Amino acid sequence: MSAAPRRRLACRLCTRRKVKCDKQIPCNNCMKRGTPAVCERDEPDDLNAQSTLPTAQHQIEDTSAVNVLRNRVAELEAALQQQNEEGVASKSQTPTTGQAARNAVVQVQSSSPSQGSEIEDAVTVLEFLAWGRMKDPERAMLSPEALRVSEHEEGVGIRPSEELDHALDLDISLHAWLQILLPSKRQIHNLVEYHNNCMLWFHGSYFAPTLSQELDSFYADHRGKFDSNGVTLQWIALLFSVMAGTITSAPAHEARKWGFDESEARLLSQKWYKAVIVSLNSAIFMADHSLHAVQAITTLTNTAHMLGHSNAQSVMLASAVRIAQSLGLHRLDEDARGTDIELESGRRAWQELCTQDWFSTSFSESYSINPLHSTSVAPKNCDDDMNVLTESEPTITSFCRFLAKIAAIMPALQDAMALSNTLYTKHEAVLVHDKKMRSLATGRPSFLANTAFDESWPCYIPWARRAIAMSSAHKIIMIHRKFLGLGFTNPVFAFTRRTCLAASKTILKEYLASSRDESSPMLWTHQAFSVAACIIICFDMLHSSSTSQDESQLVDETIGHLQSCRQKSMIAARGVKVLHALQKQINNRLESRKRSSNAARGDNPRKRRRGFDAVEFARSFSDAQNRPTLLPESITDHQTPPEDLEPVSQRIDGNPQAFDVEEPLNIPADLNWLWSMPLDDEDGTQTFDSLLSFANQGLGL
Template identity: 45%
Template sequence: MPEALAAAPPEAQTQPRRRQHNRHHEDTTESRAAGPSFSTLGTNDQCQTISQETSQREVIDAATILEFIAWGRQKQVTYATDSTANNNANSNDSAGISCSPGTLEARRGSLIHLQILLPDPKTVQALCQYHIDCLLWYHGSFHGSTFMRQLVRFYAEHGGQIDAPAIDLQWVALLFSVLAASISCGSKATVSSWGFGVEEQEMLSVRWLEAVITCLDASNYMASQSVLSCQAISTLTISAHLLGYSDQQAILLAAATRIAQALGLHRLDDSSERTVEVEAGRRLWSQLCTQDFFSIPFTECYLINPVYSKSSDPLNCNDESLDLLPAEVTTVTSYCRFLSSIAMLMPQLQDGIEGSKTFFMKYEQVLKFDRRLRSLATEQRPSFLSRTPSEPDYAPWARRAAAISSSHKIIMIHRKFLSMSFTNTAFTFTRRTCIAASKTILKEFRQATDEDGPVLWIYHAFSVAASITLCLDILYCGSDATEHARMVTETVSLLNDVQNSKIASRGARLLGDLLYLTTAYTTPQTDATRKRSYEQAGFERSTDKQHKNTDIGSLLHSLQESMQNPTSENTVIDRAQTNTPQRLSTTSAPQRNRDMLASDGQELRYSEDLGQDFEANNAFAGADDILSNLHAGFAGSTHDAFGSLLNLSQSYSYG
């Protein structure tokens, strides 16, 4: 049969498929005209059950959808710093930029256009130095001094020519990655000091990001494996998220992880020689692990198994001599070391949740890792979170980033239960915790806009997540509605002022739509106008002030269409008016919203023990009865409303 098909003319091969497709199209058209076909779906009761389960799944998925709308074989026994390095190279600096002659000659012609993307050498030097001074502390993907020496050689010995025979295109990819991060994350004043206008900044940031991919592809990086490609990809993360390339970056990081494993970066334990190359490898591997583990709440899986990751943590050391420094001395690795310790909790939490067979035990895992995260920021508090007399310029930025990121991870730990926390008092602790964490994030973001520091993608992404949390609290519970709406409104205003950030622009639009829907609960109105506002927003409120009926499914569809069709300003309202709400009774959680997470603007701290409502030995007292009444489809879903909203905020990041 396969031979006959292969020998048949193209028309004969495709004709049956076309007939089958046309027949399927006709059947589909007829079935739509005639209404639902219960012969294929089952009985009427079964169809109704399927519809209800789909609706419930939408409710639980709501938050993830919204956040995502704002975001788009070789093995070596020992660690190889550069598998494509010139064997005749005598120094580590030259090894970084050199490649074997003739390996890429066939591809050089297509790279000439990349040369015109490079600014003059003085500007390139300024952009790279800014990255070393102001951004490297955030990711630590390469060794700063080594890279700058390689840059000097690039101009001194090769005239800054990308197509020079001895230049390794994977090093050029790293160069463009460094440039893309600097121009994307630089403040307005800093970018202006380099001579770039707003339009040129927006254009070059994307062109330089694309140049990274071009250089990697031209170098055949998946076959010619080198630590340079891993460094380029890891460094690219901070600009890729800002520019709306999150989906593409996730794939690149997966490739970089496998290359790093092939090079042995996961086996750099304490027995390894203490050299700059080995230390740079540890830093890079730590960053790849951190990014992989922090993606777990979104993907519900991870690529790197911690069991087989034997590399030691990056050293707290002098960057040149590698001499160890006391823990209280802030270095370029301080922030990454702290973030790595938080990231290591995520695969353990995921395993704990997946290994638990009951909803009760799944929530016990959440509470357990909530306490462990708080312990990292209190009992095991790193020294750089406190001011010191002599600290590097980036220390205040690191403290702010730590406050925002750790608060966001609190929300991520509770993510599976966040949506239910608005409707079930068994999870009041989750609701109060996430609201307090959200307030911390928005406070830090507001203060970050008042300083001339780097613009980090987490400021925008995590502020959107925090604002979604507050909006959901307004819609479900109505507690502190005016204060929450004020904070979200201020955040939208700040996001609208951000330039060259897809996360900010899409997040502002999404939050604007959500804010409109909350006006029914935040604006003083007469009974008649309040009822009309509820109906226009797609909601109805029962006579009992403690209950609210929210058609979250219609809300999600409306917001999704609004994000896909930005020219339609009234999409949310139009869709809400034409959909018959499915009334889902929700019970208001208690009104207590103490600020359990706190930050003084520079230092992250937790003001109180947040576990007092769920003590370690009695964490679920009285909650099991409430859990037993949860709808099976609602409680058993693997997704959540908060996560759905996040997904909605990122899934069209290229638009």
């Protein structure tokens, strides 16, 4: 039995539109829509007809609705025309009609294809101006003045060239404090010249002739005074960054020739690093964008890592990336405007930012610079006179140009890993990029390979050879990093274990060769790579049934050299601490094996432990942190060296100053995270991965 149809109180149009109706005839909705004539209810007969003839009914309703809409459009067009003629909106016009008219205008304007791009450009430029930024779509902006228009007009912000009385003490201005940190004119020229000749090849952040000219002008035009009108704080930061890089990395005998003994050099390295940071912050570099700030930050990388400021440097580099993008350094293609030196300077700084960012991908599992969003071409293989040379001839940019090609592999690998959902597909992605890395390494220029040395080559070519060999081997490890822990326990990933072990041995051999070269500057990457390589070899020994004497000797020699660098490098200081703990664990396992082999086997032999007990190691390593650190008493007044490392500490007991007497840099003593950290499996592959990150924390290359 079917129920009788229910009488509908809502009108037909409200029912079809599924909106609430006041159930009056005509209803309020129809009155607002201007269709009171068609406002009616469905009668029972209509409902029956609608159930039997739905198509015809809908056609009638649609026709009626179309007619109503056409009439409404005609009314709106008439109202719009009347507005244009009178110049003012009619007072009798309802708000609904006025809003509809404005919508009609927008629809007419947006329908013109020729005006779409112009409107979009205008909106973008206005939006940037509203943010206090300036966007010029016609040319790449190298000059920092392009972003200063609004500040000059509105008087917003503090100019670097103005007098800045950011006092560090009540009676001492910033310029006065910076001035007393300067050595003599001759010493400054020695420091800058050494950096240009012996260290610029490593990072390529600035154009050497430009800095030399600016330094000459600083003394000729400004009498060597920081408070002189025209000397900007961001340029001062670049100068201190270059000097800090030299005094931190130059061999001790070179520094003595310039008049700096070892204790003063260590103190000045800290103070000059601080001068860079204070100068940039006082110049409000994050708002007042300048190429000098980008160059100062990228040049500071080696110093920051060696002095233990890796975390701060990673943030500074991220800021430099944004500043460089606002200056248009990522858009320096072949058609970019500017002088050759301007373009070359911008491209070199941008290439270094890309290299640092992409090499950090293996640690942060992300990257800030998308290669697809950068159109800048690589710096030229040219000399200081801008003469372009062939790829087979070494220049100051050769090392960085090749290193950037290696760095470009890392974001591609990160994307491939993120798109893979199984260990198999992730491992396949690793193998693909491993092959790309090997192809690049074998195809490097001849002067970076083991060919006969040409006396006409620059002095840094032997150092660049070792650096590129170590970096290439380290990148192989970083490509396989996700499978390193599994490589020690799962035979499916034995290739990763063999590959990383071979790469680690290559790194240590090159590092020891570098340590025997007294003319070579100290580079933070060498120590960071060697620590990572030692950790891999130690874990291989802990997971092997027998210990290789050659591998053990290789690690011992490396630790010995790292110990000699601890006074100048926090990377070495951290690394020695981790490696000593691993060596102690290795010795304990060797003694345990000897006792087991000498003991008589009983009816119930002790169950053999599979692999390396990472939990036990984590506990012992964490407990060791409750004891004093490796640093001498003069650095951490409340601590003394641990007993098992006493011979090591005696090497630096005679030196009262290491790093900075005013702001000591302590090795983190709280490493309980190693003990409380969850492990991936009983062999502690997660612990291995964390140790590797700890030894290289905050490091990208």
